[in-house]
Amino acid sequence: MRYKILIVDDSYINRELLKEMLKDEYDILEAENGKKALKMIEHKEQIDGILLDLIMPEINGFGVIEELSKKGIMKKVPVMIISSEISAENENICFKYGVFDFIGRPFKTSIVRKRVQNMINIYVYKNHLEQQVQEQTAVLRKAYEKLEKQKERVEKLNKDILDMLGTIVEFRNLESGEHIMRVKGYTKILAEKFKELYPEYNLTDEMIDNIVEASALHDLGKISIPDKILLKPGRLTKEEFEYMKLHTVKGCELIQAVNLEQSEELKQICYDIIRYHHERYDGKGYPDGLKGDEIPVSAQLVSLADVYDALINERCYKDAFSNEKAFNMIMNGECGTFSPKLLETFKQVRDKFERFAIEERK
Numbered sequence: 001m002r003y004k005i006l007i008v009d010d011s012y013i014n015r016e017l018l019k020e021m022l023k024d025e026y027d028i029l030e031a032e033n034g035k036k037a038l039k040m041i042e043h044k045e046q047i048d049g050i051l052l053d054l055i056m057p058e059i060n061g062f063g064v065i066e067e068l069s070k071k072g073i074m075k076k077v078p079v080m081i082i083s084s085e086i087s088a089e090n091e092n093i094c095f096k097y098g099v100f101d102f103i104g105r106p107f108k109t110s111i112v113r114k115r116v117q118n119m120i121n122i123y124v125y126k127n128h129l130e131q132q133v134q135e136q137t138a139v140l141r142k143a144y145e146k147l148e149k150q151k152e153r154v155e156k157l158n159k160d161i162l163d164m165l166g167t168i169v170e171f172r173n174l175e176s177g178e179h180i181m182r183v184k185g186y187t188k189i190l191a192e193k194f195k196e197l198y199p200e201y202n203l204t205d206e207m208i209d210n211i212v213e214a215s216a217l218h219d220l221g222k223i224s225i226p227d228k229i230l231l232k233p234g235r236l237t238k239e240e241f242e243y244m245k246l247h248t249v250k251g252c253e254l255i256q257a258v259n260l261e262q263s264e265e266l267k268q269i270c271y272d273i274i275r276y277h278h279e280r281y282d283g284k285g286y287p288d289g290l291k292g293d294e295i296p297v298s299a300q301l302v303s304l305a306d307v308y309d310a311l312i313n314e315r316c317y318k319d320a321f322s323n324e325k326a327f328n329m330i331m332n333g334e335c336g337t338f339s340p341k342l343l344e345t346f347k348q349v350r351d352k353f354e355r356f357a358i359e360e361r362k
Contacts (some may be wrong), residue, residue: 002027003048003120008037009082010056014105018051018082021109021115034059038067047077049120050222051103054083054090065097074098078123080115140192158260159213161272165258166216171225179309180216182360186305187215189352193344194301201297207269215302218277221251248275248287267348272296277303282337293339300342307335312357323354 006029007015019028029047036059041047041177048066054061060080068074075094078100083090086104094102100119103112113193166180191211195203222230225247236244260267273355276290276299283291311326323327329335329341329348330358348352 003124004029004044004046005049005120006031006037006040006044006047007049007051007082007118008034008056008061009051011053011340012081013093014053018112019109021107025113025114025134026120027198034056034061037133038085041068041073041077047068049116049123050077050079051082051116054077054081054085062093065094065099069097076123076127080118080119114267117287138178155263158263158266160217161196161258161260162213165254166219169217169219178360179313181307182313182357183218183302183305184212185217185356185360186308186353188212189303189349189356190305190342190345191301193349194297195341197345197348198341203297207265210263210266210269211273211298211301214266214273214324215305217251217255217270218249218273218302218306219247220254221247221249223254224250248278251275269298273299275299277306278304280336281339281342285336300339303344304330304338304346308353311335322356327353350358 003026005026009015009018009019010032010033012032015030015032018028022028026048029040029044032039033056038053039060041050052061052064057189057331059067061083065074068077074097074299079088080100081094081102082105083102084105086102091102099122101115103115111159163180164220188208190257191208192204194201195208214241229236229244232240252271254265255270255274258267260270273296275287276285276295279285279288279290279295279299281292281295281300283289285295307330308326311329312323314320330338330346
């Protein structure tokens with residue numbers, strides 16, 4: 001491949017001299033002033049290097065390199081100054097615009113050829129590397145977009161699995177699937193405010209989304225509870241209640257058997273919520289008697305959301321309480337002890353809880 005060199009000089013003799021030195025290795029283009037050179041550069045498909053005089057009519061060499069620099073052409077096409085007007089000041093100006101090198105007059109054939117060869121080789125290699133980077137970037141971008149689409153499909157599949165399991169629990173429990181949606185709503189409200197008030201817990205938006213989705217499975221273990229206990233309309237005996245409490249452990253066994261693709265974090269959050277949503281801050285909960293922040297924050301959030309929804313809705317064993325009564329019962333510890341930070345959060349989102357409850361009843 002023969003590269004094209006544009007010689008820009010108002011002196012016919014200088015152009016001929018340079019042309020004679022370079023014609024064996026390069027195709028030569030000529031311009032007698034800066035204005036013509038800029039038009040040629042704009043319309044020519046390929047120019048691989050420019051030899052540019054500084055002192056010319058119409059537009060001088062400084063004007064040419066300023067224009068080429070503005071358009072970003074000098075990043076792709078190298079410019080070498082050919083002039084007898086080479087001074088420290090001129091060199092500083094030219095280098096500022098990105099000129100590759102200088103050749104002073106009188107021209108020496110060996111020097112001209114070698115410097116032009118170096119200029120072309122360096123820029124060809126540089127442009128080749130940039131092209132490779134662009135091609136690799138395009139490949140990586142496509143791969144990233146593909147992975148993002150796969151991630152979205154996996155996340156949707158995981159979400160559908162959780163919703164399906166949660167719905168099974170609700171049907172098994174003879175309750176409508178609306179309970180799941182309400183617990184999700186309360187959990188989201190609570191978690192977003194908790195994140196704002198207590199950044200030390202390092203909750204992220206992604207974690208909150210996972211907690212909200214996983215909240216649907218808090219009672220997954222009830223699938224394994226016999227009907228005579230699960231659906232009993234009155235108060236459970238001590239033995240029945242002890243068996244009912246096993247739903248936390250049995251739910252963990254079930255979730256560990258579920259294949260949630262590429263989401264160990266989501267699976268861990270599901271496990272924590274299922275096992276620990278009946279733990280209480282004072283250590284009097286079950287199944288493990290965890291105390292304080294030994295209880296995962298995900299389980300604490302879902303626990304309060306679940307208790308609130310259970311209080312304000314009718315169940316087979318109780319009537320519905322008013323929103324105000326439910327709020328006071330939770331704040332006063334009548335439903336077990338919750339974290340002071342969680343109660344403060346609950347207090348601040350009380351209005352949002354009540355508005356959400358009204359909307360869900362419509």
